Structures are given as structure tokens and as C-alpha cells.
Amino acid sequence: MLRSGALRLCAPGVLRGPRRSAAPPTRESRPPPRSFASEVIRVDLSLPNPSWSKDMRLLFDQFMKKTEDGSWKRLPSYKYVSPQRTEVKTFFPDGKPVKEDHMPQAQLFPRSLEEGLGFEYAMFHNHVENRTVCIFQGGPYLQGASGFLHGGAIATMMDSTLGVCALTAGGVAMTANLNINFRRPIPLCSVVVINSQLDKVEGRKLFVSCNVQSVDGKTLHSKATSLFVKLNPKEV
Numbered sequence: 001m002l003r004s005g006a007l008r009l010c011a012p013g014v015l016r017g018p019r020r021s022a023a024p025p026t027r028e029s030r031p032p033p034r035s036f037a038s039e040v041i042r043v044d045l046s047l048p049n050p051s052w053s054k055d056m057r058l059l060f061d062q063f064m065k066k067t068e069d070g071s072w073k074r075l076p077s078y079k080y081v082s083p084q085r086t087e088v089k090t091f092f093p094d095g096k097p098v099k100e101d102h103m104p105q106a107q108l109f110p111r112s113l114e115e116g117l118g119f120e121y122a123m124f125h126n127h128v129e130n131r132t133v134c135i136f137q138g139g140p141y142l143q144g145a146s147g148f149l150h151g152g153a154i155a156t157m158m159d160s161t162l163g164v165c166a167l168t169a170g171g172v173a174m175t176a177n178l179n180i181n182f183r184r185p186i187p188l189c190s191v192v193v194i195n196s197q198l199d200k201v202e203g204r205k206l207f208v209s210c211n212v213q214s215v216d217g218k219t220l221h222s223k224a225t226s227l228f229v230k231l232n233p234k235e236v
């Protein structure tokens with residue numbers, strides 16, 4: 001269940017008045033955790049929910065407008081890596097992953113915390129420009145230094161955004177290298193924009209970079225460069 005303290009902290013207006021009626025679809029509430037009914041598995045968690053702050057909603061609406069001419073696409077996001085719960089291919093002959101079927105608790109790390117308490121985000125991708133943008137509101141369970149987001153939480157969302165950018169352009173790939181400069185701390189429950197782009201492709205190597213900025217674009221919180229390597233086609 002959502003804790004009202006977290007809700008108040010991240011979305012102060014939510015408990016006082018009715019929700020805005022906005023055009024994009026909304027996610028009213030999340031299903032109970034660890035339930036594997038098919039409808040639960042397919043809940044798209046990148047849609048607005050009551051824990052989203054006004055900034056988060058405004059940004060989401062702005063990006064939804066950009067999807068209208070087809071240049072940008074909103075990327076749905078699920079708790080499970082394989083929402084159909086089909087068998088995941090094994091890419092590594094020497095280091096076999098645990099199959100999700102054998103570990104039903106397995107779920108995508110950034111989607112593993114309760115609504116409003118952890119990672120709230122939505123991603124949009126531009127196929128022509130090979131760019132992925134993530135709007136991200138980090139909740140109170142992601143605290144590092146007092147009142148600010150943990151560096152690991154920031155790195156998680158940067159890696160995820162860079163990963164989506166690389167995967168969308170190149171197919172199945174993993175992070176081989178991630179270099180982050182943390183320039184300014186991110187207050188808990190604030191909203192930031194992660195802008196990522198594919199810079200270069202060399203064979204199986206996908207070079208991507210990103211920055212993390214405040215909503216008004218005035219504060220550069222973090223920057224990163226990263227290398228993703230497409231998994232060896234012989235092993236796929």
C-alpha cells in the first residue's frame with residue numbers, strides 16, 4: 001500500500017483536491033506486489049499515478065504532445081523484464097542467468113519499490129535522432145546524503161536510460177562501462193530530465209552519453225558517458 005507520508009512529500013496537492021483531468025491515460029493504482037495474474041504483469045508503470053508531482057505531470061504532458069506527430073514515442077514499462085512471462089533467452093553459455101520462471105519474485109530493479117517511494121519515471125524515444133529522454137522523480141526511499149538522492153539511484157536511472165537508448169538502436173546489449181560525474185545533488189522528490197543519445201557505433205560497441213538536468217534546465221546535476229556492448233551474436 002502507498003504510504004500517505006510519501007505521497008504528501010512528493011505530490012503535495014494530491015491529498016487536498018481532485019486530480020487534474022488530463023488527456024493522457026493514467027495509472028490509478030498499482031496492483032498488489034508479487035501477484036502474477038496476467039493483467040498484473042501487463043500494467044504499464046510509466047503512466048501517471050497520484051504520487052507524481054505537478055512538475056512530473058507537466059513534463060509528461062509536454063512529451064505526450066511530442067508523440068502526436070510520430071517523432072517521439074512513449075516507451076511502456078513493466079515490472080517484469082518479460083511481461084509475457086515467456087522464457088528469456090540465455091546469452092551466456094558460461095554464466096547462466098536464473099530463469100524468471102524459476103524465480104517468480106524477479107522483477108526490474110527500478111520498478112521494484114512501491115508507488116511514489118522509489119523510482120517514478122517515464123521514457124520517450126526519438127528514433128530519428130537516436131535519443132531517449134527519461135523524466136524521473138526519485139522518492140524518499142532513494143535517499144543518500146540527507147534530503148538528496150543516493151548516487152546509486154541516480155546511476156540506476158542513468159544506466160537504464162542509456163540502456164534503453166542503446167538497446168533501441170542496437171538490440172540486446174549490456175553496460176560494459178559507465179562514467180558518471182555528479183555535479184549537483186538532486187533533492188528527494190524533485191523531478192529531473194535525463195537526456196541520452198547514441199554518439200557512435202563501432203561494430204558491437206555502442207557509445208552513449210547523457211546528462212541529468214533540472215526541469216528548468218538551469219542546473220546540470222550529472223553527466224555520463226557509457227559503452228554498451230552488443231551480446232556476441234554467436235551466443236544469441
Ligand SMILES: CCCCCCCCCC(=O)SCCNC(=O)CCNC(=O)[C@H](O)C(C)(C)COP(=O)(O)OP(=O)(O)OC[C@H]1O[C@@H](n2cnc3c(N)ncnc32)[C@H](O)[C@@H]1OP(=O)(O)O
Nearest residue numbers: 110159160163164174175176177203205227229230231232
Ligand atoms: C528501465 C529499463 C531498463 C532496460 C535497460 C537496462 C539497462 C541496464 C543494463 C545493465 O545494467 S547490464 C548489467 C551490468 N553489466 C554487466 O553485467 C556486463 C558484464 N560484462 C559482460 O558481460 C561482458 O564484459 C560484455 C558482454 C559487456 C562484453 O563481453 P564480450 O565477451 O561480449 O565482448 P568482448 O570482451 O569481446 O569485447 C567486445 C569489444 O568491447 C570492448 N570492451 C568490452 N568491455 C569493455 C570495457 N569495459 N571498456 C572498454 N571496452 C570494452 C572490447 O575491448 C572489444 O573491443 P574491440 O571489438 O574493439 O576489440
